[in-house]
Amino acid sequence: MIKNIAFGVFILVSFLSCSSDNANPEDKITSVTATINGVPMTFQAYGYGIDLTNNGYKLGLNFGRSVASPFEEYGFYLEMRYKKKGNNVIEKFIYHQxxxxxxxxxxxxxxxxxxxxxxxxxxxxxxxASGSLTIGDKTVTITDLKINYVYEDPFDSKH
Structure with missing residues (x-):
């Protein structure tokens, strides 16, 4: 009887520890979407890096959108402190259209x-993220930006 209980506990613990890995399979896939001035768009992750500055490590991420027309391009670059999380922690969000x-x-x-x-x-x-920016007589509004960027090669865990 005790062997059966111990085996049952072992199976339950094994199941619970494995289930968290499979809870959100989409978290293992890079996806970047946003609505720009009312138009839904999908972006590709173009690159990532860490720079050492006087204030610690800075994370830089670059995204772009491939379109069929050679006369149209969209992209953005964001920068912030590496490993920092929370609200309004992105220090730069450079948008290009x-x-x-x-x-x-x-x-x-x-x-x-x-x-x-x-x-x-x-x-x-x-x-x-979401926001708007006006420069001169032009305004760009970004809503429902969702970034899930899974790096191809993780950074060294010492950073």
Whole structure:
């Protein structure tokens, strides 16, 4: 009887420890989506890196959108302290939109920009954000930005 109880406890503990790995399989796939001025868009992760500064390690992430037209491009770069999480912790969010006759470049942190970083570690970055930025007579509004970036090669765990 005691062997059966011990075996049952072993199976339960094994099941619970494995189930967390499979709880959110989408967390293992890079996906970046946003709505820009009312248009839903999907972005690709173009690169990531860590720089050592006087204030510690800075994480830089680069994203872009491939489109069929050579006259249209979208992208953004964000920068923040590596491993920092929380609300409004992104220090730079440089957005670029290149469309003939309607180009736009600016740092959304200078406008209205709300963000929440929930994961910022050596193998993954996850955040949500929204905001708007006006430069001259042009305004760009980003809503429902969702970033789940799983790095191809994790950073050294010593960082």
């Amino acid at each position: 290149g469309i003939i006759g309607n180009s736009f470049d600016g740092d959304f942190v200078d406008g209205t920009f709300e963000n929440t970083v929930s994961v910022n570690k050596n193998s993954r970055f996850k955040a949500t």
